[in-house]
Amino acid sequence: MSRTIDPSRAQFDAFKALERGHPIEMLNLVRFNAKAAYPEGHPLAAAGLSGAEAYRNYGVESGPIFASLGGSILWRGSYETTLIGPADETWDEVFVARYPDAHAFMAMVTDPAYQQAVVHRQAAVATSRLIRTKPSDTGATFA
Numbered sequence: 001m002s003r004t005i006d007p008s009r010a011q012f013d014a015f016k017a018l019e020r021g022h023p024i025e026m027l028n029l030v031r032f033n034a035k036a037a038y039p040e041g042h043p044l045a046a047a048g049l050s051g052a053e054a055y056r057n058y059g060v061e062s063g064p065i066f067a068s069l070g071g072s073i074l075w076r077g078s079y080e081t082t083l084i085g086p087a088d089e090t091w092d093e094v095f096v097a098r099y100p101d102a103h104a105f106m107a108m109v110t111d112p113a114y115q116q117a118v119v120h121r122q123a124a125v126a127t128s129r130l131i132r133t134k135p136s137d138t139g140a141t142f143a
Helices: 009-017 051-068 102-110 113-126
Strands: 024-032 072-077 093-099 123-135
Touching: 009 102, 024 051, 024 102, 051 102, 051 113, 051 123, 093 102, 102 113, 113 123
Parallel strands: none
Antiparallel strands: 024 093, 024 123, 072 093
8 A cells, every 4th residue: 555645746736627606526545554653752652552543633723624614524434445446445434525615625625723633643643645626516326
């Protein structure tokens, strides 16, 4: 499994180039480190937290910022198996977060309090996928 924690510059630029004036939904697939990997000198570096515990810290600190911008979790589920895709991609957290628009997402990731909270996510995550989608009409079939 490839180790992907933060977006590359090119990925972030592509995100910013998309239309911003409509709701966006972000599919989050997250796999935790067995042990959180805080940077040297961080107050929790020697705490021995698990990745899951560090991710909970991220949620506690970033959640109020997310909610204040109109964000919500639309769906959360427990990973069971991959039917189509790389067999080594397993996930500890799977959820869809909705933002009122891309401006709200940008406001979150540039918020100084969020930037302090994200250290917990970076310590927690072994790899992740964050996929931006534009909501569309649903229906009874795949078409």
